[in-house]
Amino acid sequence: MDERFKIGWDRLKELDDKQGDRLIEGLKDIAPSMVNYIIEFAMGDIYTREGLSLKERELLTIASLTTLGDTAPQIKVHVRCALNIGLTPKEVTECVIHCLPYAGFPRTLNALSAVEEVFKEREIIK
Amino acid sequence: MDERFKIGWDRLKELDDKQGDRLIEGLKDIAPSMVNYIIEFAMGDIYTREGLSLKERELLTIASLTTLGDTAPQIKVHVRCALNIGLTPKEVTECVIHCLPYAGFPRTLNALSAVEEVFKEREIIK
Amino acid sequence: MDERFKIGWDRLKELDDKQGDRLIEGLKDIAPSMVNYIIEFAMGDIYTREGLSLKERELLTIASLTTLGDTAPQIKVHVRCALNIGLTPKEVTECVIHCLPYAGFPRTLNALSAVEEVFKEREIIK
Amino acid sequence: MDERFKIGWDRLKELDDKQGDRLIEGLKDIAPSMVNYIIEFAMGDIYTREGLSLKERELLTIASLTTLGDTAPQIKVHVRCALNIGLTPKEVTECVIHCLPYAGFPRTLNALSAVEEVFKEREIIK
Amino acid sequence: MDERFKIGWDRLKELDDKQGDRLIEGLKDIAPSMVNYIIEFAMGDIYTREGLSLKERELLTIASLTTLGDTAPQIKVHVRCALNIGLTPKEVTECVIHCLPYAGFPRTLNALSAVEEVFKEREIIK
Amino acid sequence: MDERFKIGWDRLKELDDKQGDRLIEGLKDIAPSMVNYIIEFAMGDIYTREGLSLKERELLTIASLTTLGDTAPQIKVHVRCALNIGLTPKEVTECVIHCLPYAGFPRTLNALSAVEEVFKEREIIK
Numbered sequence: 122m123d124e125r126f127k128i129g130w131d132r133l134k135e136l137d138d139k140q141g142d143r144l145i146e147g148l149k150d151i152a153p154s155m156v157n158y159i160i161e162f163a164m165g166d167i168y169t170r171e172g173l174s175l176k177e178r179e180l181l182t183i184a185s186l187t188t189l190g191d192t193a194p195q196i197k198v199h200v201r202c203a204l205n206i207g208l209t210p211k212e213v214t215e216c217v218i219h220c221l222p223y224a225g226f227p228r229t230l231n232a233l234s235a236v237e238e239v240f241k242e243r244e245i246i247k
Numbered sequence: 248m249d250e251r252f253k254i255g256w257d258r259l260k261e262l263d264d265k266q267g268d269r270l271i272e273g274l275k276d277i278a279p280s281m282v283n284y285i286i287e288f289a290m291g292d293i294y295t296r297e298g299l300s301l302k303e304r305e306l307l308t309i310a311s312l313t314t315l316g317d318t319a320p321q322i323k324v325h326v327r328c329a330l331n332i333g334l335t336p337k338e339v340t341e342c343v344i345h346c347l348p349y350a351g352f353p354r355t356l357n358a359l360s361a362v363e364e365v366f367k368e369r370e371i372i373k
Numbered sequence: 374m375d376e377r378f379k380i381g382w383d384r385l386k387e388l389d390d391k392q393g394d395r396l397i398e399g400l401k402d403i404a405p406s407m408v409n410y411i412i413e414f415a416m417g418d419i420y421t422r423e424g425l426s427l428k429e430r431e432l433l434t435i436a437s438l439t440t441l442g443d444t445a446p447q448i449k450v451h452v453r454c455a456l457n458i459g460l461t462p463k464e465v466t467e468c469v470i471h472c473l474p475y476a477g478f479p480r481t482l483n484a485l486s487a488v489e490e491v492f493k494e495r496e497i498i499k
Numbered sequence: 500m501d502e503r504f505k506i507g508w509d510r511l512k513e514l515d516d517k518q519g520d521r522l523i524e525g526l527k528d529i530a531p532s533m534v535n536y537i538i539e540f541a542m543g544d545i546y547t548r549e550g551l552s553l554k555e556r557e558l559l560t561i562a563s564l565t566t567l568g569d570t571a572p573q574i575k576v577h578v579r580c581a582l583n584i585g586l587t588p589k590e591v592t593e594c595v596i597h598c599l600p601y602a603g604f605p606r607t608l609n610a611l612s613a614v615e616e617v618f619k620e621r622e623i624i625k
Numbered sequence: 626m627d628e629r630f631k632i633g634w635d636r637l638k639e640l641d642d643k644q645g646d647r648l649i650e651g652l653k654d655i656a657p658s659m660v661n662y663i664i665e666f667a668m669g670d671i672y673t674r675e676g677l678s679l680k681e682r683e684l685l686t687i688a689s690l691t692t693l694g695d696t697a698p699q700i701k702v703h704v705r706c707a708l709n710i711g712l713t714p715k716e717v718t719e720c721v722i723h724c725l726p727y728a729g730f731p732r733t734l735n736a737l738s739a740v741e742e743v744f745k746e747r748e749i750i751k
Numbered sequence: 752m753d754e755r756f757k758i759g760w761d762r763l764k765e766l767d768d769k770q771g772d773r774l775i776e777g778l779k780d781i782a783p784s785m786v787n788y789i790i791e792f793a794m795g796d797i798y799t800r801e802g803l804s805l806k807e808r809e810l811l812t813i814a815s816l817t818t819l820g821d822t823a824p825q826i827k828v829h830v831r832c833a834l835n836i837g838l839t840p841k842e843v844t845e846c847v848i849h850c851l852p853y854a855g856f857p858r859t860l861n862a863l864s865a866v867e868e869v870f871k872e873r874e875i876i877k
Binding site: 442443477478480481482483485486488498499 | 652654655656658659662663667690693694695696698699
């Protein structure tokens with residue numbers, strides 16, 4: 122296994138124990154090299170940079186995804202990661218709500234719907 | 248002075264001592280009520296919520312603006328705020344670079360150009 | 374009840390008698406303060422401004438949502454409001470089609486799909 | 500002259516007497532067929548549809564451009580058109596401010612800056 | 626039948642034998658004139674321009690749709706067209722992956738999901 | 752020099768002999784690691800993939816940048832690359848105009864303005 126891949130894989134395992142396998146399974150038929158880019162580049166190169174904590178990085182990811190729009194699947198993945206590393210449900214919803222003045226109501230409400238699905242899955246809300 | 252306005256004004260003063268006056272001056276001819284919405288809603292309602300620190304909120308703002316695009320003037324305002332409240336130049340650039348996998352190279356590079364202007368203004372880089 | 378909330382609530386009732394209760398129900402578990410921001414800020418502060426009629430404001434909302442993209446749930450809410458206050462189905466579809474040169478075909482076609490769902494629900498088309 | 504071109508040209512002349520010549524001049528070296536698409540399609544096909552008034556169409560255009568972002572040159576053209584056909588400065592700024600809850604502060608503030616330039620050019624504000 | 630409509634209709638038939646009828650059926654109740662704009666403008670005016678091959682145009686369309694976001698239905702239509710005119714599955718996925726540095730991971734992954742649906746429908750992957 | 756960096760650097764040199772040095776110079780103070788990501792990831796990993804020609808990749812880049820918006824500096828870089836590798840001015844403008852139905856007039860016109868600047872710089876148009 123390539124060094125960058127290993128660094129990224131370990132980082133992703135820290136965020137979500139199963140997400141690496143899910144990525145490989147989900148992309149193996151259509152675009153297996155996307156797995157490498159996610160693991161090596163997004164996880165290995167970016168998510169392991171110094172200067173911000175892992176929790177801060179997850180919050181920034183959720184803010185970026187909220188603002189981008191059309192990102193419900195990605196928000197759900199990263200809300201699971203956020204909860205896994207000890208961010209509280211309150212910190213996750215605060216992060217989304219904080220984007221409201223910049224991203225507007227539709228983006229914020231759509232992101233909250235995706236967050237809600239994960240919170241139900243985790244039985245944080247019923 | 249209205250209570251929400253006062254709460255927002257104080258929060259903005261904490262972020263940047265002069266920004267409130269600049270807003271009033273900049274918007275007085277074209278849309279003075281926008282000042283109220285920025286101070287009362289963005290600053291008073293959102294930026295004073297609990298659950299995230301002020302530093303975390305500034306980082307989330309910069310991530311949201313980086314992702315949104317066409318936001319150079321707003322990024323410059325918030326990078327000044329970020330530095331004013333003690334975020335390091337390193338934390339600011341890390342925040343922008345962290346958005347790269349989600350927002351792509353053009354948005355990230357444009358945001359870094361806006362950050363660079365403020366860093367030069369503050370003589371952080373020459 | 375707070376004055377701004379009351380003003381916004383009345384405005385929303387004018388647009389859709391049931392939408393306020395739906396908002397409270399839909400957001401009560403995940404982010405109840407979003408209800409306040411929608412009622413007080415979007416409805417109370419913005420939708421009650423002078424200078425444009427309520428019908429014109431609904432059309433502008435639909436144009437903004439069409440252009441933004443990833444807004445099917447919000448378009449459906451506002452098309453219901455538009456019809457409730459007497460805008461004709463023709464005015465609603467014209468509004469979406471007018472955005473075509475600026476927002477492009479995908480945004481316009483997606484918005485028309487959302488409009489169509491409401492028109493079927495209201496038995497305007499079968 | 501082709502029929503669709505003539506219809507679009509007349510419509511554009513109604514909005515701004517000089518804009519057609521400016522378009523031809525501005526695009527003649529790089530992409531002259533874009534003039535045809537603007538005149539025939541945007542002006543001839545879309546802007547002459549029935550069901551909404553010309554004033555309503557200008558307001559919808561400004562709302563769409565505000566929301567889209569990176570549209571300062573286009574907003575300036577259409578604010579001139581809006582004023583030419585009798586929309587008041589107040590209606591123009593109201594239209595932009597109405598987009599705030601959907602498009603967010605950065606898009607709205609950038610649009611207001613473009614509006615302000617035209618208002619100064621027309622000596623509506625000093 | 627109008628000349629521009631015929632030119633566009635023939636071009637669309639070349640891309641997908643059934644898509645014209647599907648468009649008419651899908652839009653007949655909500656916005657029949659959109660059919661004309663798609664056939665006459667997008668197909669007749671743009672897709673028949675000289676200077677790029679039809680295959681190149683389909684790849685550019687898929688890159689544009691990938692970057693725009695909230696375009697799953699449109700990507701599916703154009704991936705079918707791409708395969709119909711002889712682009713290989715490999716060329717289609719390469720085209721989407723090429724947008725990754727500019728459009729970011731969420732847009733690219735969402736586009737690949739839409740591509741995958743068509744590849745399954747065509748039994749290119751199981 | 753790292754292998755991925757070398758591969759990316761060679762690819763970039765093929766596209767534009769001077770662009771690598773310009774990148775290093777432009778980013779050295781604010782975010783030197785962005786140079787690595789551009790060279791290693793965008794150029795080394797993505798731009799050297801098989802299945803599409805280098806000319807096709809440049810056209811796809813320009814289509815993606817046109818659609819994204821707020822990308823004038825990036826469009827100018829890639830139009831220079833496109834011309835350097837033998838794409839004709841006609842192919843470049845066709846590529847931008849092809850995005851019109853998906854990205855809309857403002858994005859297309861803004862991209863053409865950026866293209867025009869490079870064409871003047873290269874004395875393709877006066």
